[in-house]
Amino acid sequence: MIRNYLKFAFRFLTRHKSYTLINLSGLTLGLASFLLILNYVQQEMSYDSFYDQPENIYRVNIQSQGETETRKASAVSPPMGPALKAELPEVESSVRLRHANNVLVRIGEEHFYEDRVFYVDSTFFDVFSFPLILGDPNTALDDKHSAIISEELAKKYFADNDPLGQTLSIDDDLKVRITGVMESTPEKSHLNLALLISFSSFQVPHGYPVTLDSWGWTSFPTYVRLHDGSEAAALTSKLHQFLATHMGKETAERVSLFLQPVKDIHLKSKDIIERDGTAPKGDITYTYGLLAVAFLILGIAVFNFANLSTTLSLKRVREIGVRKTLGARRVSVFLQHLTESMLLSFSSFVIAVTLLEVLSAPLSGFLQVDLKIPASSHFENVVWYTALITGVGLAGGLYPSTFLSGYSPTKALKGRLTVKASGFDLKSVLIVFQFFITIGLIAATLVVNRQMNFMGKRGLGFDHQQVLAVQMVGEELHQRYSATRLQLLQNPNVEAVTAAGNLFDGQNGSVPIQEQGDDESRARISLFGIHYGFGELMELDFIAGRDFSEAYPNDSSHFILNESAVKMFGWDDDPIGKQLVLNDTWNGEVIGVVKDFHYASLHEAITPLVLYIPRAYQEYIFMKVNAGDISKVLASIEKDWKKINPDMPFDYRFIDDHINQLYKSDRQFTTLISSFSVLAIFLACMGLYGMVSFSVKARFKEIGIRKVLGASAKQMVGLLSSKFLLMIIIAAFFALPVSWYLLQKWLFNFAYHISMGWIQFALALLLTFLLAAITISLQTVRAAMGNPVEALNED
Known part of the structure; x- marks a missing residue:
């Protein structure tokens, strides 16, 4: 039975090559874009999840309340970490970091500049479970002049020789002995480490008006690991008194500490001033925005799939009548057409994955962001992929399958369509939704690009050229x-x-x-x-x-x-x-x-x-x-x-x-949102094209009668287009205020931003009308200019 379904499906799809090609290409583009963005989002959200029990690791941030603003920073004072460990029972261990920027490292006659250098407490490996290839993590940083280097630096400095016990000169001022080699830091870590030096070796730079006992010197990122079962909320409730004890009650009224889960640092630190080499590169707002675009693209592609499949089904009404007359049951017809949908879904998915394997590397270079999908991940996600193929096949094929299998044999043999060709139905609502998306994406693209241009051109208050x-x-x-x-x-x-x-x-x-x-x-x-x-x-x-x-x-x-x-x-x-x-x-x-x-x-x-x-x-x-x-x-x-x-x-x-x-992250977001918005708009135009084709086909005889009765081609174009223009107006009624609200909220992420005017939104509406007019005219003009005799002879 299934073999016959597949056989008939293949025959029908190859017989109608143009419709199949449009359907296949639209769905392939939608699936490829969805998988590409989803992979990127998954990578962004996987930062710092590889540690042992990452849910117990927190960064201690500081918040100061001024007269007009609240300021958050990711670094605290040097005595704070040890004091938290000593005084608060929830804290199992703490570690302080101090970034050393562009350190000059000498090994004999060779010298290198290294930027990923940190002074860290000997408890570093009690908090972060970075594995050591050589050395003991429990004792490697105990000595004052001890250091741990990454596997990458070990190969760079010593090739295949044993690095343990070797001496490095740091800034011609400090000599350290290598006591361990650490695996290179995973890419998905907000800490980019290459050389760790024992914190006991750190000295306050000459001339700085501070000491390591200064509670007011907030330049040291500090992390704590909580005991199993300890709640961050319980620890947070004690931090006010902790500050009051060490910094005074007046300071504690203006300054507070808060704990940030380590897994949140990469994406949720936009409002936190980052210090000393730990600045994250992501933004949860951008990530959610791209995720929304991914689902919009997939939704548009699936709707287009259903829409074009329904349009294509108009060519096989008599076939359904013959099959039902010969005894085919409704469920058989239903499964036949659902099989075709599943076959298209599976084929599109295979092509999409193949395209990603070939194009992800050049796309990453073009868009200046890592979009590569590891080949191993495809095998790991087989179950999820199967669910996606099935879901897309059902979503795209359920409506046309139900639509076709519901015809009575008599009407089907006469070719009488009971399709609603005018007025508003579910398909019309979905077209309105597509216009809603199109207007919103065009407006977003215009506003985002304008904000990026504003940032690039805004005077900074100093001359940074040359x-x-x-x-x-x-x-x-x-x-x-x-x-x-x-x-x-x-x-x-x-x-x-x-x-x-x-x-x-x-x-x-x-x-x-x-x-x-x-x-x-x-x-x-x-x-x-x-x-x-x-x-x-x-x-x-x-x-x-x-x-x-x-x-x-x-x-x-x-x-x-x-x-x-x-x-x-x-x-x-x-x-x-x-x-x-x-x-x-x-x-x-x-x-x-x-x-x-x-x-x-x-x-x-x-x-x-x-x-x-x-x-x-x-x-x-x-x-x-x-x-x-x-x-x-x-x-x-x-x-x-x-x-x-x-x-x-x-x-x-x-x-x-x-x-x-x-x-960098702002430019990446601008490039990604612009590129995928263009793709989503293109897919929406494909859906509109399918809907117009459906409408013209359903009203083909009406068009012929009106032309015989004297209607001009201009009148016919207006008649066929009016419904879609009304849909744009309805979509704009909802899209413009929603877009305004969301974009205004996004702009508030910038301390300095453009003032949104009506021009971007008017232009978005105008471009939507223009795109719709071009798409609609491809079908309506041809129908309006056609020979009315052909329409009247249509059975």
Whole structure:
């Protein structure tokens, strides 16, 4: 029986090649897109799930309440982790991390820059179950100068030689002994680790106004593992008193701690200021948005499948009549056509998976996001795939199968269709829904792209063009700063040189600050360490006072504030000359105020900032370079660099390129949502084409009669199109306010965003009308221009 069903199905589908091809291609595109997006979403949601009992691991975040805003950050003070473990019984273990950015690693005569370097407590492996290939995780970080390297670095540094016991020089200042080799960090981890150094080796950078006992120095990501059975809510309820004990009751009223599950960090940290190399790259809003698009695409594809199958069924009404007259039962007819649907579903799925195997790699390159599907996952998901094929086959074939099997033999033999060709039925409702989706997706694409353009063009408050930052590490290099600066300034391609400790990416520490003698003014403020000439090189806008200058010897102990900091203190009069105390250790005078500039991404509102000159040189040499042949400019600068620093790598980055990386996930989302929206709109047009074909076929004789009675082709096009234009108006009535609400909510993820106007939505509606008009005209014009005699002779 099944063999006969398959035989008849294959015959019928090959006989009507054009309809089968449209059906097959639409369903294939829908399934391929659905699987591709679903795989991407699954990868995004699988971050940090490979640890032993990940549900017990939490990151300790801090939240501070200002007068106008709430600020969250992913790093706390250095004493906090050990204190949590010692005082709260729910905590089984804790670990502190401190990222060391672009560390210079020397092995003999070889040297490398490494960015994935962390100082960590010896309890690191009590919290995170990263496996060691060599060494004992219980003791590997116990010694003060011990270190663990990744398998990747072990091969890079030592090839096939045993790395255990080998010595690494860190920034020409610290020597560590390798006591373990760790498997390379899985891709699906928010921690990207290559070199772990025992936390006991960490020393506060020279000149920083803090110590490792400073509760106000919030620059250390800290994680806790709770005991089995302990509830995070129970621990959270104790954190207020914990803070009050160690930081004072007043501080505890303005500052709070909260626990974030480790599995949430990658996707649910958009409103949290990330610190020290642990910044996540995902966004749950984007992930849910893409997931919604995936199901919309699949829904459109399945509806088109059902719609076109129903249209195709009009060609076989008499066949059904003959079969029923010869004794075929309704269930037999039903199963026959459901088999055809299942065959199309299975074929489309096979083609879709094949396409993904071939195209996922080039698509990943084109869309700048990893969309590759491991071949092994197909075998792991056989049950799920079977359910998907069956579900699609039933959803797409159930209606036409029921529709065909329900004909009486007499009417079927006469070819009398009892199909509703006008008015509104279920098919019309679904077409309205497709228009609803189309209008919404076009509006979303326009608004998202406009917001990304706005972010790319918005002034940041400083000049980041042609600014080169070169890594500076090691005390010896700090001593060479003056000579390096003088050498670089002799280069005709270099206009100015200074130093700074931040790359405008929000990786700023924060400490308490207060006006001298006024404890009530105490508040947290972000730090930005700079050097003489920084304000001039970056073209910061001074609205009061002046920049740091070597002409004033005491400037190295004074401060420059941004506008937000001045507002925080409530200084309506001249702030110049005000005395401040930074972290209870540094007294200084305000000598300048700069207009607010974006020292973090546009996702974050500008917050109070203090610029100061630390009592040590910064991590980066900044230089303003001339435009021109950039390869020649870089070559000449590297040559000058090597004259003073022959043993130091010339590790550079352009500030504008570095800033652009802050919006990588936004650009990926824009590309993905735009690409798949176009595909969804294309599939919706295919569904509309099928619906128009159905309508024209059902009213073919009516068209002939009207033309014989004098109706013009223009009138006929209007008659056949009016229903669909009404559907667009109905869809727009619902789609426009819903789209406005959702897009406005998405824009609130950005501290600075566009104001939505009516133009994007009017354009979305206009484009929908245009696409629908083109799609409809492909069928209606041909029908209206046809010979009425052919229509009247139609049985």
